[in-house]
Amino acid sequence: MSISIHKRLLTGNKALAEAIALEMESDPNVFVMGEDVGVYGGIFGATEGLYQKFGSTRVRDTPISETGFIGAAIGAAAEGMRPIAELMFVDFFGVCMDQIYNHMAKIHYMSGGHVKLPMVLMTAVGGGYNDAAQHSQTLYATFAHMPGLKVVAPSTPYDLKGMMISAIRDDNPVVFMFHKTLQGLGWMDQLDYSIGHVPEEAYTVPLGKANVVREGKDVTIVAIQMMMHRANEAAKQLAEIGIEAEVIDLRSLVPLDKETILESVRKTHRLLIVDEDYRSYGMTAEISAIVAEEALYELEVPIRRLAVPDVPIPYSRPLEQAVIPSVEAILDAAKQLVQH
């Protein structure tokens, strides 16, 4: 990263709101709708200040009617609008999944490419603050599984802004997941990495490009959002005992940047994948399969994966802590891989 003298620091939520505001200024077709996105500014602050700037026509509070307004975003997008619809928590996907799975994802294909849906479905993901089974999931794989949806999950304020601008400008439907605890909100856990340098102007970060956030030669750790930050913490501690971990921030699930992963595995010959989603049939399985198919003989030891161990997210603190991969769990797994 380049050194700049004047670092302009923003929280994740402000970076997101700034990205949306810039695009709304430059394109009258961009508008936002969702529950409490207006005066409240979004429960997780992703639309903070937009209502005051653009008014209620372009920043629309909706009734609790997700099938209705997400379906309406699809309909408006087909007419050339560029809607950003916010699903307050990803967990609420259930009430509107038909619109997402059968329509948003498939209309471009079924129309033989004649209909485009340049829309963003923005949604909050993640646990770790005891909100229990219906408000703590990430569901990365649930969305990434369906062909036709781009699915991104940025981890830093810089990427949140740059990838949101890319998502709005993309002619494909994009599921844009932000992590609640990386928004830098005053009422959640205050984490250093929820604040970061964000340039003032509009810029883009490509969808589908992973980021090597730490270089190392001994083991590759692939992760996304909160698990990437935990992997990075673990990597710092590994460095103290002489293990150099390479940490890859996936940033995007679809498209998936296999090359960056494979290249790293060819260098380190050891792979740990960490996910805040469920273990089975998920991101860790997908990446394991890709590496097995394309770089199996590069591996010196079997792949390790850490994920939510196929249980719903429990409420009670000790239970939740046991199922979401921790820095310690990542540290142990990485050590075992290297000392195998």
Next chain:
Amino acid sequence: MGVPIEKIEWMYETMYKIRYYEESMVNIYAEGKSPVFNIGAGTVPGEMHLAAGQEPAAVGICAHLKREDTVTAPHRPHHNAIAKGVDLNLMTAEIFGRKTGLGRGKGGHMHLFDPNVKFSCGGIVAAGLPHAVGAALAAQMKGEDWVAVAFIGEGAANAGAFHESLNLAAVWKLPLIVVVEDNAYGISVPKSASTAVASNVERAAAYGIAGYSVKDNDPITMYEISERAVQLARRGEGPTLIEIETFRYLGHFQGDPELYRNKQEVPSLQKRDPLLRVEALLKKQGIQEIEIKHMQERAIAQVDAAYQFARESDYPNATQAFEDVFVVGM
């Protein structure tokens, strides 16, 4: 006025218990969250939706229910649970995430299940309504006179599940009562901005079922209308919707800055507090001050004991996170 005095006493004591429970929770929830508020910290972490002010909806109908009747509730469930007779100790332990809780600490405040009194609630808006339809269907198929009551907020009445459920209950003539607690907001969005009709009673009519509205958070009217609705359902004469104007004294959740509502709003609602009104009614009916004091003391003692039970209970072991995903032995 035909409400038996014992019922008014029960409603008063239960409302008092609910109010004291919720007000105590305001303080307990704040424990461990200062000087910096962090939703995941403290004695009780996670989201917390409290129902102080919304007691009349719960007691007015639960006064007519028996153990076999089903109740489903949404994300703001404590008043509904207490009025239905959910075990207060086990419920509180659940909210504290302890292993003695209703769900052994797995559910938390939005996910309380007490099959003993057929109570459940959940965190997805409007989701409990179809479950109540199913309970009503089961009662009908079993030939029992049980009823099912679904509590929902006025915001939930714009969800598809609401409309599908009303039609289903109507077309099958199910013993269902939908209680819409209209506290004027769905989080920050006022009813007028989310709902195209002034009253959900109009929607009941559209589905061909009986609909009543209760004004001004009045527990006595709620009691009387509920009596009719429950009798109708028990006789197999189909569903009813009751919408009650109620008061949300606190934020949508604890920690809500409430910038969307006028600071005068809650104090003006509190002038018409339903507890004060029922207390005045009790006195008018000849109940002595000392008897009212006894009711309050009983309620306080029960709530205090529940909080103590929860505090003294242990947390589950981490290994328990892996239990209960599937039925054992199947």
